Amino acid sequence: MGFLSFQPLNLGDLLSDVMGSGRGGVASFVGMVRDHHEGRAVIGLTYSAYEPMAEAVCGEIVAEAQAQWPVRVALLHRLGELRIGDAAVAIAAAGDHRDEAFAACRYVIEELKRRVPIWKRESYADGSVEWVDPTASGVGIGESGIGERA
């Protein structure tokens, strides 16, 4: 356990975890809850996870990043009910230099989105709720009107 939290995330804690006297570059990423999704007003959301697998996969991803670059990485994903502006995920990566710190940070968020079993149920201002499905093409609802029609 250690990559999932039902408590608000504190990026400072993650930065403290990875910083060290030999590490000259620290990169971080924080994913926040947005007030809109495909043109609809979002008022809040709930994250849930297949927790044992999510913990295991997060551990793999962090280990992969630390094997690929000379960095130390911290990762925490929030679960439960979140409000607009809450941090949903926080990542910190520290290395000797900025290149590996940025690269590792980017790797961790991309792999997390691709592989970690976490789901998001959004609540909208019109009273409806919906599980977010990134594989569904945003047909019809997108405010830009340029949704893919695959």
Next chain:
Amino acid sequence: MQNRAPAKGARLILRVMALPSSQSHLIRVQLFARYAELLGSDSIELPAQGITTVADVLDRLRALPGGGGIGAATLVAVNLRQAKPGVRVTAQDEIAILPPLAGG
């Protein structure tokens, strides 16, 4: 262990005795997020008979009321690892059906 089996007859009896318990095994499948809502439960037990692979589990679930919403982008995890349709499963495995992921 095979080569110290006492006799053919004894082996046959063991096999017959093992049959009823293996038939009564249930394959427990965990469901998450939208799929738990669609099928009305976060866990379903399927009779193990006729189920040998991940694809069989999906076929069986899709035939249940509400199971039609289990789409092509569904992922299956066996023992905490993503598993392709051809992966074999037994009642001892931890099986989970995962809707498209939306973390981050």
